[in-house]
Amino acid sequence: MFSKILVANRGEIAVRIIRACKEMGIATVAVYSEADRNALHVSLADQSWCIGGPEASNSYLDEKQIVSTALLAGAQAIHPGYGFLSENAHFASLCQQNGIVFIGPDPQRMEQVGDKATLKELMASHGLQVIPGAVELHSLEEARAAADRIGYPVMLKARLGGGGRGIRLVQTPKDLEENWQQATTEAFNSFGDGGLYLEKYIHPARHVELQILADEQGNVVCLGERDCSLQRRHQKLVEESPSPAVSPEQRERIMAQAVKAVKAIGYVGAGTLEFLLDEEGTFWFMEMNVRLQVEHCVTEMLTDIDLVKWQIRIAAGVPLRFAQEDIRLTGSAIECRINAKSCGKLEMIHVPGGPHVRFDTALAEGSEVTPYYDALVGKLIVYAKTREKALRKLRAALCELVIRGFDTNIEEQLNVISDERFVTGEYDLTFMGSR
Incomplete structure (x- = not known):
């Protein structure tokens, strides 16, 4: 097991990882930007290093600076959290070259899974039903030909990355060129790669994802599904597990298919398979995330399995201590993301308590919301x-x-979860657009 881990992230996920490490008896190293000098994760870690200016490009995205800090601090592994460098195969390779364990899949597997168009072909060959679409597109002309073949409406999506960036819905042929330019520009600015692919627009549908853990010994376990259909501009707002739209029979079938596919591609680590669930009950595979999800806590609350600790154990070569038949998906877990809608300094916070209530945050006395990072608090x-x-x-x-x-x-979140459509569980990806 590792004796010291560098946490290459900030905010609530950095705090979450540091707490898990403390419970495991592992020392932690925090990195921070000048804007985060007084952040909670900085004070909680055993060591803290300033790695650059407030912009993410000068700090949390500076691969060489982070690896150098890990070497100077004597960290044996780096946990990337989510966002930033968590799905960056080049960074994972840089860690590997310097004798540092990247807590996630190996660079080669990350590249394979990160290329969404190629992955869809691979998953289809292993039994998952994939959304009809095109492989990576190299020009607007290729996009036009693919859209004409598939039929409108279609979705343009970034080849790499996630978080709702580089995605555009194209309703008609006349809308394609403008959306193409917007999506490729956004993809390049967000991920350094403007590559796009195109797929059929499944509507109406729900966004359902499956949480996977896979170890080096070939054991793969699915920890159930999360319904992430409440989204605004492709950004998730509310997640729940299990999904009220998935029957026990559907769940058992798709979980078995997912485990089989993940085993077949030799994936190791925590991962999430994302699907669209249509009105007929068909699961259409979209992509696989090779990192911890923001909404991982929903699965932890439902299964009582600590995903961060198991990420660390798997990266250290420890086999899973439970099998698929040990997973019990009983009860209901629901998460609301709390986002800042303005910048400012925290004046007061009161966190709710009671049995089975959890609030993951990095807010503390002196915390400040700045314009440099994600709005999630x-x-x-x-x-x-x-x-x-x-x-x-x-x-x-x-x-x-x-x-x-x-x-x-x-x-707003209180209004959303009080809406009759959410209360009855009869909602889909159009919910926020109708509010």
């Missing part, structure tokens, strides 16, 4: 034995949560 997660009880618990927790000093979306 916390995640409120609850668990109960039934979905109805979980909803009541979540409403009570949102009413109790108080954050002052900057505007947040707490009130």
Whole structure:
């Protein structure tokens, strides 16, 4: 097992990883930008190093500076969290070249899985049903030909990366050129790669993802699904597990297919397979994320399995201590993402408590929301034995949560989970667009 890990991230996920390491008896090294000098993760870590200016490009995305810091601090491994360098195969390779363990898949596997168009072909060959579409496109002319062949509407998507960036819905042929330019520019600015691919627009549909853990010994376990259909501009707002739209029979079938496919490609680490679930109950494979998901806490609350600790153990060569038949998916877990809607300094915070209520955050006295990073400031997660009880618990927790000093979306989240369509579970990806 590692004795010291560098956490190459910030905010609530850096705090989450540091806490897991402390519980495992592992020393931690935090890196931070000048804007995060007073951040909570900086004070919680055993060592803290400033690695650059406030812009992410000068700090949290500076691969060489992060690896150099790990070497100077004596860290044996780097945990990338999510976002930033978590899906960067070049960074994983740089770690490997310097004798540092990257807590995630190896660079070669990351490149294979990160190329979404190629991965769809691979997963189709291993039994998953993939959305009809084109492989990587190299020109607008290729996109036009592919869209004409598949039929409008279609989705343009970035070849690499995630987080809703580099994605555009194209309804008609006349809209293709403008959306092509917007998507490729956004993809290049976000991921350093403007490559796009195109696929059929499945509508109406729900966004359902499966959480996977796979070790070096070839053991693969699926920890159930999360419904992530409540999104605004492809950014998730509310997640729950299990999905109210998935029957026990559907769940058993798609989990078995996912485990089989992940075993076949030889994947190692934590991963998430993302699907669109249509009205007929068909799961259409979209992509695979090779990192910890923001919403991983939902699965942890439902299964009582610590995904961060298991990421670390797997990276250290430890085999999984449980099998698929040991996973019990009972009850309901729901998460609301709490986002800042303005910049400002935290004046006061009150966090709700009680059994099975969790608030993951990096907010503390002196915390400041700046314009440099993602707007996420916390995640409120609850668990109960039934979905109805979980909803009541979540409403009570949102009413109790108080954050002052900057505007947040707490009130909006309360309205969302109180909407009759969400209460009944009869919602899909169009929910936020109709509000």
